Amino acid sequence: MAQVATAGSGRYTVIFESGFGTDLRAWRKVAPALAGKARVFTYSRAGHGGSEARPEPRTIEQNSVELEQLVAAAKLAPPFILVGHSYGGLLVRSYAARHPEQVAGMVLVDPSDEGLNPALRKLDAERAANDDRQFAAIVPARFQAELRLLQPVLDSGKLALAGKLPDVPTVVLTSVQQTEKPEFFVQAPQAVAIKQGLHANFLRQFSDGSQVLTARSGHNIELEEPELVIAAVEKVMAAADKRPGR
Numbered sequence: 001m002a003q004v005a006t007a008g009s010g011r012y013t014v015i016f017e018s019g020f021g022t023d024l025r026a027w028r029k030v031a032p033a034l035a036g037k038a039r040v041f042t043y044s045r046a047g048h049g050g051s052e053a054r055p056e057p058r059t060i061e062q063n064s065v066e067l068e069q070l071v072a073a074a075k076l077a078p079p080f081i082l083v084g085h086s087y088g089g090l091l092v093r094s095y096a097a098r099h100p101e102q103v104a105g106m107v108l109v110d111p112s113d114e115g116l117n118p119a120l121r122k123l124d125a126e127r128a129a130n131d132d133r134q135f136a137a138i139v140p141a142r143f144q145a146e147l148r149l150l151q152p153v154l155d156s157g158k159l160a161l162a163g164k165l166p167d168v169p170t171v172v173l174t175s176v177q178q179t180e181k182p183e184f185f186v187q188a189p190q191a192v193a194i195k196q197g198l199h200a201n202f203l204r205q206f207s208d209g210s211q212v213l214t215a216r217s218g219h220n221i222e223l224e225e226p227e228l229v230i231a232a233v234e235k236v237m238a239a240a241d242k243r244p245g246r
Helices: 060-073 087-098 116-123 125-138 141-156 189-203 226-241
Strands: 004-007 013-017 039-043 080-085 103-109 170-175 209-214
Touching (some): 013 060, 060 087, 080 226, 103 226, 116 125, 116 141, 170 226, 189 209
Parallel strands (some): 013 039, 103 170
16 A cells, blocks of 8 residues: 545645655645645655555656556546655656646756766766765665666666656756765765756756755755745746646
8 A cells, every 4th residue: 555645625736756765754844835725645655654665676667657556546637736856856757758748837856867976976986986875875775776776877867758848837946055064975065066057957948947046955955944845836836827728
């Protein structure tokens, strides 16, 4: 069984994708605040939170297939606003490419970008490799197999999608927080600047794309500044309302 939660009602259904190794609790400060304006759907991927593990390899594509199954089972009706944090940003992009006609907007919260690891390796290969080792060391054993499948995608600089992303209102929230003694290379000023640039570049494919920078939050903006995520979703819904045919 999968752990899912739905609440609220409205023109749009907001579907939330949490980051790597996290579950639907990641959205506890965001989803309830939006339930008065939209239907909200949070869930835990297989093997996360209260969801049972599944035998299939935990690839991005497989996670997208399972989200499709959950959407059908919950009888969720588009148009959808997709919200993804970190690794969840890759999953949102995968789902949107598979079902562009269902998607009215996207909000990506400090999303993973397949261009980051190659750029960091070019900057300092040793420190970038050390980041990978440090992260792998803190990932729980039950998620190690999924990490081994994800790492080559992050290292390749390429994310295989089913097609083009829909040109829908999209907001990317980027943490540019500086730390005095970065624990990871990815937190170093040069790395943060690269990430900021990659996020900005990603948005260029959309006719209505905007980037929100925050220095107050680290990677988990949805927990540290949930109001930014809430505002971004509201902005995307308002922009989608103005689109022809909506």
